[in-house]
Amino acid sequence: MTRTKAIPETITIHVPFRIVKRGGRKEMILPPSTSTQRKIENTLVKALARAFRWKRMLDSGEFATINDLAKREGIALSYMTRVLRLTLLAPDIVADILEGRQGHNTTLAALLGEFPLHWEEQWLRNRSHNQK
Numbered sequence: 636m637t638r639t640k641a642i643p644e645t646i647t648i649h650v651p652f653r654i655v656k657r658g659g660r661k662e663m664i665l666p667p668s669t670s671t672q673r674k675i676e677n678t679l680v681k682a683l684a685r686a687f688r689w690k691r692m693l694d695s696g697e698f699a700t701i702n703d704l705a706k707r708e709g710i711a712l713s714y715m716t717r718v719l720r721l722t723l724l725a726p727d728i729v730a731d732i733l734e735g736r737q738g739h740n741t742t743l744a745a746l747l748g749e750f751p752l753h754w755e756e757q758w759l760r761n762r763s764h765n766q767k
Contacts (some may be wrong), residue, residue, distance in 0.1 A: 646653035659744055664739045671691040675735035678743050683729060717747045727763055738762075 652663045658678060689704060698704040701719070705712040724746070731737045741761065751757050 637692060646749050655739060657739070658744070662739070676732065676737065676742075679732045679737065679741070679746070682718055682746070683721055683724075683732060686718045689715065689719055690722045718751075721746060724750075725757045725761075727754075728757060 650665075654661050655664055656662075669693050689708075692698055692704060693701065698707065701715060702712055705715045708715070728737075728741075732741065738761065751760060
């Protein structure tokens with residue numbers, strides 16, 4: 636059996652990407668024009684779940700204060716209050732996180748920092764940060 640064309644020994648594939656650090660690990664970010672299946676960030680999902688669980692526990696009267704709840708959970712009060720702020724995120728941002736469509740700059744550290752209280756401002760800020 637003979638081949639009509641020689642097969643090259645080296646193939647070069649050009650893939651545009653950049654490396655970013657996320658939570659102590661490195662992640663490859665592809666250009667926005669590339670269609671890929673997003674990865675659900677378990678750290679973000681877990682923080683959202685905790686925030687809404689804690690809010691429900693406070694709203695139900697199970698705990699009278701955030702301080703009581705923090706002691707019961709064995710969590711620092713300052714951390715708990717920052718995580719509880721996640722319940723103020725715009726619903727579309729929460730949905731993006733739960734469906735793995737959040738931008739590469741949407742990290743837990745970023746969300747635990749300051750963010751606008753108005754949903755429209757959050758949406759605009761989130762989109763502008765994730766386009767960089």
